[in-house]
Amino acid sequence: MSHTGRAQLLVASNRGPLTIHAGPDGDDEVSRGGGGLVSGMQSALAATPDAVWVCAALNGRERAIARQTAGHISELRIVDEALQGDFDVHMLPIDAATFRGAYDGIANSTLWFVLHQLYDLSQAPAFDASWRRQWAAYVRYNEAFAHALAREAAPGAAVMVQDYHLFLVPAMLRELRPDLRIGHFTHTPWVTPEYFSTLPDDICVALVEGLAAADVIGLHTERWVELFRATARHVLGRELETVHAFPLGTDSGEMTKLAGRRDVVNASRVLDGVVGDALVIGRVDRTELSKNVVRGLLAYRELLRTRPEWRGRVVHAVYDNPSREDLPAYREYTASIERLASAIDDEFATDDWSPVLVEIVDDYPAALAALLRSDVVLINSVRDGMNLVVLEALTISDRSPAIVLSRETGAAEVLGDDALLVNPFDVSATAHALHDALLMELDERVARAERMRAAAVRLPPTEWFQAQLAALPPG
Numbered sequence: 134m135s136h137t138g139r140a141q142l143l144v145a146s147n148r149g150p151l152t153i154h155a156g157p158d159g160d161d162e163v164s165r166g167g168g169g170l171v172s173g174m175q176s177a178l179a180a181t182p183d184a185v186w187v188c189a190a191l192n193g194r195e196r197a198i199a200r201q202t203a204g205h206i207s208e209l210r211i212v213d214e215a216l217q218g219d220f221d222v223h224m225l226p227i228d229a230a231t232f233r234g235a236y237d238g239i240a241n242s243t244l245w246f247v248l249h250q251l252y253d254l255s256q257a258p259a260f261d262a263s264w265r266r267q268w269a270a271y272v273r274y275n276e277a278f279a280h281a282l283a284r285e286a287a288p289g290a291a292v293m294v295q296d297y298h299l300f301l302v303p304a305m306l307r308e309l310r311p312d313l314r315i316g317h318f319t320h321t322p323w324v325t326p327e328y329f330s331t332l333p334d335d336i337c338v339a340l341v342e343g344l345a346a347a348d349v350i351g352l353h354t355e356r357w358v359e360l361f362r363a364t365a366r367h368v369l370g371r372e373l374e375t376v377h378a379f380p381l382g383t384d385s386g387e388m389t390k391l392a393g394r395r396d397v398v399n400a401s402r403v404l405d406g407v408v409g410d411a412l413v414i415g416r417v418d419r420t421e422l423s424k425n426v427v428r429g430l431l432a433y434r435e436l437l438r439t440r441p442e443w444r445g446r447v448v449h450a451v452y453d454n455p456s457r458e459d460l461p462a463y464r465e466y467t468a469s470i471e472r473l474a475s476a477i478d479d480e481f482a483t484d485d486w487s488p489v490l491v492e493i494v495d496d497y498p499a500a501l502a503a504l505l506r507s508d509v510v511l512i513n514s515v516r517d518g519m520n521l522v523v524l525e526a527l528t529i530s531d532r533s534p535a536i537v538l539s540r541e542t543g544a545a546e547v548l549g550d551d552a553l554l555v556n557p558f559d560v561s562a563t564a565h566a567l568h569d570a571l572l573m574e575l576d577e578r579v580a581r582a583e584r585m586r587a588a589a590v591r592l593p594p595t596e597w598f599q600a601q602l603a604a605l606p607p608g
């Protein structure tokens with residue numbers, strides 16, 4: 134392959150910084166992508182000129198636009214105006230069937246489930262012939278990225294590949310372009326070798342070999358690094374020396390700017406009107422199985438049942454950004470959140486008090502307003518690579534919220550015991566922690582929040598990204 138590419142720095146991820154979709158009047162609309170990867174990478178690249186971000190077209194409209202512009206969608210005015218930063222976006226028009234097999238089938242229904250331990254093992258997984266067809270799509274999808282990166286990269290360029298959608302890219306790219314310096318970062322947790330080995334043996338080898346070809350393999354915490362190393366020993370029978378923890382933090386300047394925007398101020402006013410002077414237990418997530426919103430609601434119900442003194446004085450505000458709605462498991466999960474919330478309402482609501490407020494909507498200003506108004510922030514994920522929301526809540530809030538946090542999150546390693554750490558499966562312990570958080574004296578809340586805030590901003594996105602670049606071999 135000839136090395137005619139010009140880019141010195143490339144990032145690759147399934148989801149790019151922006152999503153394009155048809156608005157109500159048929160015109161194209163651009164919105165910001167959800168999730169930790171996009172928010173971290175977006176701020177990291179805003180400060181890094183001349184980078185290229187290679188991503189996939191995620192819907193039919195994006196595929197059409199990507200084809201028309203030969204992938205160079207930043208040439209479109211609406212995209213250029215919405216991008217924060219000087220980087221180019223190259224969107225790959227991967228065909229719909231390949232994309233569905235790779236994204237819905239392998240990335241979201243297999244790898245995400247393995248890495249977050251979401252399988253009900255009595256029923257799933259079952260790796261059959263139809264799963265193998267999805268795997269073939271995942272291989273083609275990874276090849277499309279590897280070829281695009283190989284074409285665009287200048288000699289010796291740095292390529293930073295993101296997440297479980299692209300586990301095979303480092304090895305494919307190394308083969309095509311041995312001159313490149315390749316990093317890979319996994320934004321999810323990692324699991325024990327035994328759990329990882331629910332995947333077919335040849336697939337375990339392909340995935341770990343795919344990653345092992347990178348010069349630097351990054352995960353958020355030492356815990357995930359150790360588990361990845363153990364998996365590599367188990368699967369490949371050798372030690373990988375290139376695995377390091379880069380715990381992504383938040384950018385307090387950027388977050389404070391966002392929190393001060395007029396639309397957030399307006400949303401705050403609306404929320405104040407709804408909750409009055411009640412204490413607020415807030416949470417913001419995607420409608421995502423790993424976020425454990427249902428057990429959070431069960432814990433809140435148990436709190437109201439066992440500690441009646443809180444009735445009428447607390448509101449649980451749940452803001453969920455709809456996610457992966459093509460997958461039936463996600464749609465069912467969202468419905469179960471709504472069902473349980475309305476059961477809690479039926480059980481406890483009075484004429485002048487609604488115990489729970491559930492908003493399932495893509496409304497970033499309203500979500501920030503909820504975090505700003507929270508006295509207690511509840512994040513009880515089953516498992517979570519980091520959970521940036523809790524770090525963001527700490528940096529924007531001037532209420533010094535108490536934090537009830539799953540010990541299975543990367544954020545637990547960053548924030549430590551200043552958060553009230555809980556076992557995410559123990560509903561009663563979570564109810565107890567909510568009670569303790571609501572009762573926490575203000576000076577204690579302030580002292581804990583101050584220490585946690587310092588920890589949350591220790592490695593903001595720009596530094597996080599630079600640290601990974603610095604760990605690559607010299608260019």
Ligand code: G6P
Nearest residue numbers: 148167168169170296320321457
């Ligand atoms: C997590 C993943 C990201 C992903 C995000 C949103 O944070 O680590 O790779 O972009 O979820 O999920 P989605 O499937 O909507 O991109």
